Amino acid sequence: xxxxxxVRFAPSPTGNLHVGSLRTALYNYLYAKKVGGKFILRIExxxxxxxxxxAVENLFTTLKAMGLEYDEGPEKGxxxxxYYQSKxxxxxxxxxxxxxxxxxxxxxxxxxxxxxxxxEERKTKGLDTRYDGRCRNLTEHKINEHLExxxxxxxxxxxxxxxxxxxxxxxxxxxxxxxxxVDDQVLVKSDGLPTYHLANVVxxxxxxxxxxxxxxxxxxxxxxxxxxxxxxxxxxxxxxxLPLLLNSDKSKLSKRQGDVAVEDFLNKGYLPETLLNFxxxxxxxxxxxxxxxxxxxxxxxxxxxxxxxxxxxxDVEKLNWMNGQYLRNTDLKVIGEYARKYFExxxxxxxxxKHYLELVDIARSRIHKLDEVxxxxxxxxxxLEFTDDDKEILKTESSQILFKFxxxxxxxSPELNEELINELLKRSAQELEIKGKNLYPPLRLxxxxxxxxxxxxxxxxxLEKEKVVERFKNALK
RNA sequence: GUCCCGUUGGUCUAGUGGUUAGGACUCAGGAUUUUCAUUCCUGCAUCAGGGGUUCAAUUCCCCUACGGGAUACCA
Numbered sequence: 001x002x003x004x005x006x007v008r009f010a011p012s013p014t015g016n017l018h019v020g021s022l023r024t025a026l027y028n029y030l031y032a033k034k035v036g037g038k039f040i041l042r043i044e045x046x047x048x049x050x051x052x053x054x055a056v057e058n059l060f061t062t063l064k065a066m067g068l069e070y071d072e073g074p075e076k077g078x079x080x081x082x083y084y085q086s087k088x089x090x091x092x093x094x095x096x097x098x099x100x101x102x103x104x105x106x107x108x109x110x111x112x113x114x115x116x117x118x119x120e121e122r123k124t125k126g127l128d129t130r131y132d133g134r135c136r137n138l139t140e141h142k143i144n145e146h147l148e149x150x151x152x153x154x155x156x157x158x159x160x161x162x163x164x165x166x167x168x169x170x171x172x173x174x175x176x177x178x179x180x181x182v183d184d185q186v187l188v189k190s191d192g193l194p195t196y197h198l199a200n201v202v203x204x205x206x207x208x209x210x211x212x213x214x215x216x217x218x219x220x221x222x223x224x225x226x227x228x229x230x231x232x233x234x235x236x237x238x239x240x241x242l243p244l245l246l247n248s249d250k251s252k253l254s255k256r257q258g259d260v261a262v263e264d265f266l267n268k269g270y271l272p273e274t275l276l277n278f279x280x281x282x283x284x285x286x287x288x289x290x291x292x293x294x295x296x297x298x299x300x301x302x303x304x305x306x307x308x309x310x311x312x313x314x315d316v317e318k319l320n321w322m323n324g325q326y327l328r329n330t331d332l333k334v335i336g337e338y339a340r341k342y343f344e345x346x347x348x349x350x351x352x353x354k355h356y357l358e359l360v361d362i363a364r365s366r367i368h369k370l371d372e373v374x375x376x377x378x379x380x381x382x383x384l385e386f387t388d389d390d391k392e393i394l395k396t397e398s399s400q401i402l403f404k405f406x407x408x409x410x411x412x413s414p415e416l417n418e419e420l421i422n423e424l425l426k427r428s429a430q431e432l433e434i435k436g437k438n439l440y441p442p443l444r445l446x447x448x449x450x451x452x453x454x455x456x457x458x459x460x461x462x463l464e465k466e467k468v469v470e471r472f473k474n475a476l477k
Numbered sequence: 478g479u480c481c482c483g484u485u486g487g488u489c490u491a492g493u494g495g496u497u498a499g500g501a502c503u504c505a506g507g508a509u510u511u512u513c514a515u516u517c518c519u520g521c522a523u524c525a526g527g528g529g530u531u532c533a534a535u536u537c538c539c540c541u542a543c544g545g546g547a548u549a550c551c552a
Contacts, residue, residue, distance in 0.1 A: 012552045047551055112550070119549095128479045129548060154550050172482065181480045181548085189550040196552050220481055220547040243483080243545095250544060278489095281501095285490055289500040308483095308490085311545065315488050318502040328515070365515045376514095425511085440511040452513035
């Protein structure tokens with residue numbers, strides 16, 4: 001075994017990538033980068049019944065969108081493949097046989113129905129629901145009888161029945177479990193495929209994984225895994241169990257309370273940079289007050305030792321705020337590229353690049369996510385709609401005088417530029433004696449359809465002269 | 478039920494055997510802006526409770542409460 005740091009992200013392709021998984025992937029990635037190790041992707045697809053079409057592809061594209069590149073894994077290759085567990089069945093079979101030979105595992109011929117009854121009975125007795133071990137000591141004769149009958153069986157791990165196990169977790173430190181609370185875990189299902197527990201241990205060993213960094217929901221499985229390492233005579237990797245991401249009611253983050261798939265967040269217009277930054281800070285923090293990090297800054301700042309123990313609520317309010325910060329502080333052209341698909345979706349034909357960027361710029365300080373980006377562009381692409389209150393404002397005598405004045409002064413000028421607009425604004429106030437709330441709201445209303453919104457010169461610039469005149473004329477009626 | 482893990486404002490968090498317990502989001506108020514938004518400033522609010530140990534505990538130990546996770550031929 002080398003001293004190289006090798007970590008893995010090992011999702012099962014059962015749907016879209018969950019933000020919690022994203023954080024797990026990110027922490028693995030960051031740790032590898034930090035220490036100059038390798039980041040490996042392994043697909044844990046041992047459960048055929050949970051196979052979801054397209055999930056693997058979705059995983060690849062999402063990781064790519066997030067900029068989390070792996071050193072070894074599917075598509076990429078590596079010396080430790082294959083990286084799909086479904087392609088490693090022969091390997092697992094070999095090791096299970098070894099366990100059987102060593103007496104560390106045994107065949108169990110109980111049917112699922114038998115087990116249901118057993119658990120029910122144990123429960124009514126106030127016991128835990130572990131397997132009661134009735135097939136632990138089947139005679140050779142009995143086993144052969146079952147085999148000759150072609151009876152279905154699973155292979156279970158023969159867990160010690162007394163004593164306790166203590167191990168050290170990078171995050172939790174010392175953790176102890178009594179052995180009599182650990183189940184004789186099924187290692188191989190009756191379909192001949194391994195369970196996560198077997199596959200994960202065999203693969204982590206064979207792939208020379210040095211640190212297992214995964215969610216806290218796995219903490220209680222560690223004794224089984226460690227026992228497996230011991231049974232094989234292997235050195236176990238360091239364990240590192242991350243605190244969970246929580247709903248606002250503190251339960252494990254789930255679909256019930258909104259979107260949890262990275263893809264969903266991306267579609268709503270959260271930037272990948274925001275998501276990464278936000279999720280990095282859920283459970284980890286540098287010793288300072290810094291809240292904004294690029295990926296490469298995270299690579300330098302990250303450390304396993306500073307991971308928190310307690311779960312963190314995924315606060316969408318703060319995510320929104322952070323995304324707004326990214327929207328405003330990232331180069332306008334970059335935001336423009338991210339925003340383009342939303343304009344296409346809205347069916348807004350983009351007149352020219354300069355105006356397009358002005359539209360994006362108007363929106364970016366007023367929105368939190370990019371799916372709102374066209375909201376402030378709408379008045380430029382569709383007919384204005386006025387409420388009764390709006391119409392009252394447009395109808396007043398001073399508004400009408402104002403509109404006439406502007407039309408007269410714009411119509412013959414060669415160009416409608418900011419200089420002219422400011423001059424006319426000034427003259428409106430001086431010559432017409434229309435100022436303040438009799439000046440700006442009516443103008444903006446006539447041109448933009450709302451008393452609030454972007455600055456007048458910006459509106460007029462995007463509208464261009466012809467349309468400005470047209471809208472003033474409409475307001476004149 | 479049983480086992481395991483956790484607990485600094487509503488939320489994310491920094492921090493320490495002696496601090497006015499720091500920052501961010503949210504919320505409230507104010508300033509700037511022709512308006513909205515942005516931006517800036519100010520304010521509200523926290524060490525779960527009870528026992529120890531100690532000159533001193535938010536910090537160390539124990540108990541309780543609460544929260545979460547695991548209890549599958551799912552991962």
